[in-house]
Amino acid sequence: MGKRVGIEVSLAVAEAVKLCDVDVVSAYPITPQTHIVEELSHYVANGDLDAAFIPVESEHSAMSAAVGSSATGARTYTATSSQGLALMHEILFIAPSLRLPIVMTIANRSLSGPISIWNDHSDIMAERDTGWVQIFCENGQESFDLTVCAFRIAEDKRVLLPVGVNMDGFILTHMIEPIEFMDKAEVKAFLPDYKPQLTLNPKKPVSMGPVGVPEVYMEAKKQYEQALWDSKAVVKEVLAAWGKHTGRKYQLVETNGKKKAKTVFVTMGSLGETAMTAVDNLVAAKQDVGQVRLRLWRPFPKEEMKKALKDAAKVVVIDRALSPGGVCGPLATEIKSLFYGAKDAPKIVNIVAGLGGRDVSVKDFEEMYAKAKSGKIKDDYVIWGVESNA
């Protein structure tokens, strides 16, 4: 077991990628992802990482090069954020459709406009339906751990899909946290070599990405959507193996606070840790409150989430993205549809908070609890701290 080191989380993620011995890094710098790929380019330039670093001219090219590289059977990594992820948009659909196990870090950041470099989840929510496995990290150690796990999940032959590891921009990427590392041999023991099923190889020619005529397109979509659903069991397996290997155990959905609580927060990403402190305070003040933290956003762990919320009377879903003109935020929409038609469905209220880097404190969560409990939040969703009813 490695020792704990105080380090910026971006650098820890770069170290994780190095330990995974990637063959190709194809990336374009963008705040707040820059430190990750900058560090990786140092590794490659210094000979610490035997990989090709492709310094592309845009994120559209970064993802295109990643698709090409992964199609040759190379272990491929990229990272981006916000506008960069948006620029990758059309190529993001190609990677799962070709069943390419690319791993990408998304340093979550808001989208313009107005121009903002700060954190929220609007970048990844706009890419929700691209077919990637999508994981959310709550802290620095998780960012390191889940980056390594992401390669094993992606490359499992039952999955063969790209994996996006989301970590909140600045809040995680630029924080110095105590992180427990592993050495190369330990990572190698956990992460087997990538054995691709199909590769672009002149000696054994195949065509990847042919046209999907109407007689094929839906079957092709079904194939990779099924792989995405099948990946849930693999994610569970890999997290369990990681727990055995390192002692750090993760679940798809995690719970804390009072057991069988009447009021339950649902969070995703680093806000979960802030909410955790608030929930601890509230429980200490004899309040009947709990929390559910979602780690796997796609595929959505329906059964696990239902189980985690089965005793709740009121669910307070925190969204860090706005779905303008929608019924409610993306996470709340999901939770609401999960309980559609259920006899004992809890009341679900949705709070959109922390957009564009707006701070959300422990006190905010305590106030959210008080407002939600008193029934003051009556609308489908409220924008926290902005609208007069919240």
Added chain:
Amino acid sequence: MSDRAFVAWQKLALGCAILAPGSTAKLKTGDWKSLAPKLDEEKCIKCAKCLTYCPEFCYSEDKKGFFRADLSYCKGCGICANECPTQAITMGKEEK
């Protein structure tokens, strides 16, 4: 499996890949034309303008020196008929 599908999803190659080369030769793309070129041998002067202008390269010379469109690939655009200096090519319903 739907009768509108070529293959069940479980039988598609990984990522919808094509596993052997040469499959394009088997794909006939001329099935959506509404009109097909017809050659009047009496009027034809074998000048090969139809072959030169055909955007699908589906014309080739037969043993008698006439140029014939391969209707498996012809899209029925009518450029050959338009360019023919002797009006030997006319567009009409495809004869099966």
